[in-house]
Amino acid sequence: MKIIVLDLEWNQSSTGNEPETEKIPFEIIEIGAVGLSDDYRMIREFSEFVKPQVYKKMHSYTSKLIHIQMSQLETGDPFPEVSKKFFDWCGEDYIFCTWGSSDLTELQRNLAYYDLPLLGNAPVKYIDAQKLFSLVYENGSKNRKALESAVDQLDIEKDIPFHRAFSDAYYTAKIFERIAKERPDVLQYVSYDISYPPASHDDEINVDFGTYVKYISSTFEDKESALKDEKVSSMVCYKCGKVLKKKLNWFTTNDRHYYALANCDKHGILKGKVRIQRTGDGKVFVVKTSKLVSKETAAEIRSKYNKVKQKNKQSD
Numbered sequence: 001m002k003i004i005v006l007d008l009e010w011n012q013s014s015t016g017n018e019p020e021t022e023k024i025p026f027e028i029i030e031i032g033a034v035g036l037s038d039d040y041r042m043i044r045e046f047s048e049f050v051k052p053q054v055y056k057k058m059h060s061y062t063s064k065l066i067h068i069q070m071s072q073l074e075t076g077d078p079f080p081e082v083s084k085k086f087f088d089w090c091g092e093d094y095i096f097c098t099w100g101s102s103d104l105t106e107l108q109r110n111l112a113y114y115d116l117p118l119l120g121n122a123p124v125k126y127i128d129a130q131k132l133f134s135l136v137y138e139n140g141s142k143n144r145k146a147l148e149s150a151v152d153q154l155d156i157e158k159d160i161p162f163h164r165a166f167s168d169a170y171y172t173a174k175i176f177e178r179i180a181k182e183r184p185d186v187l188q189y190v191s192y193d194i195s196y197p198p199a200s201h202d203d204e205i206n207v208d209f210g211t212y213v214k215y216i217s218s219t220f221e222d223k224e225s226a227l228k229d230e231k232v233s234s235m236v237c238y239k240c241g242k243v244l245k246k247k248l249n250w251f252t253t254n255d256r257h258y259y260a261l262a263n264c265d266k267h268g269i270l271k272g273k274v275r276i277q278r279t280g281d282g283k284v285f286v287v288k289t290s291k292l293v294s295k296e297t298a299a300e301i302r303s304k305y306n307k308v309k310q311k312n313k314q315s316d
């Protein structure tokens, strides 16, 4: 499968209360991409301005960051045309690679705004180079590095300016090439864009990454029915398939993230984590990960639980 490294620039409402703000909070104004060869070298380029249809004034943040004038954008085509050109350029059978998760979210939202076809069946699989960077060079830290700091850290030559769609795709591609060559083992850690939930049970995601498993459910009417669902609430050891008895039942720290612990006699302590996602039409779906963890991690989960219990007691 071909890899296409993608970066977008977008503009936003200057007033924050225009009627379209909710539907399209970020309007894409530039699409940049590079296509990679089988050995992860850049072999082709895409770069186009998008003529704004929604926000005709540049937000101060956008103009400070990306140095594009409205007059330059006016030379581009509207989004439906540019996105068509872009997908024609992408061709068939590819996977996107981006720096972070927001480019795919905003691309999906802009496509939806113009009633254009979305990026295939949701959730869309992609490569998050920022996540891979933190796995390889930051011990898997949850802190995500800015693109330029990552470029500095890897001593990659800064030969073109940052914060334009093409250049950011170019640097993301350089970082990705480095990761793919130094640590091909991490390439299996793909991401899923969850702007839209799986449409049916058949579209649900079940992946075994070896070191953890991930499940993305289809939708439920509400959070309560999601949490009652057996596939969501059960704790199953992904090494032996055994249904485990919970040692610490599901609890929440913020009404969005839920945790549980269980014990497999053969394989050790299993940590469950459930994140509740809301859909545009008021339903919910669930992203659940299960991971065999150390005693220290289990202790951290227990201390989270104790904190929650303490807080609930105080508010009683």
Ligand SMILES: [Zn+2]
Pocket: 237, 238, 239, 240, 241, 242, 264, 265, 266, 267, 268
């Ligand atoms: Zn087991």
